[in-house]
Amino acid sequence: MSRDEVREAAEELADSLVKEHGVRSRWDGDRVKIKGAGVDGVMSFDDGLIDVSVKLGLLTSMFEGPLRREVERFLEEHVS
Template identity: 40%
Template structure:
């Protein structure tokens, strides 16, 4: 299965970073019907064809995802959109 592994540095406080992840998870849920669940300092998400997590680490956010067969065809656009959102939310 194709995978996505993106690390993005940021200078947000832990509370600000958590709030930014909350906003991103809310958008995922709203736009794509993704089920999101907090587990410590990470959000696990799952929908048909995609399973992954957004983890808060010191000074960075780490996004990983496994793409199913159908979603693998969209790996490039998905990665581009993730990087755009991270750049927008995590300065």
């Protein structure tokens, strides 16, 4: 995928997380910071790779599995 296509997929993923999980997102170059109640993360892309790193608080940690599956599903469908 081209850099623009990877960025577009990353933007769609960030938008999906905002809508589905009520987090806020803020872009800084090729990184988007994701923050919400019990959620603090960064998503970046470089050289065709997307890196998603999320820290979950104690109460939100029970959603790790569903959140991980949602991110993986989205990337499988949109990044190939």
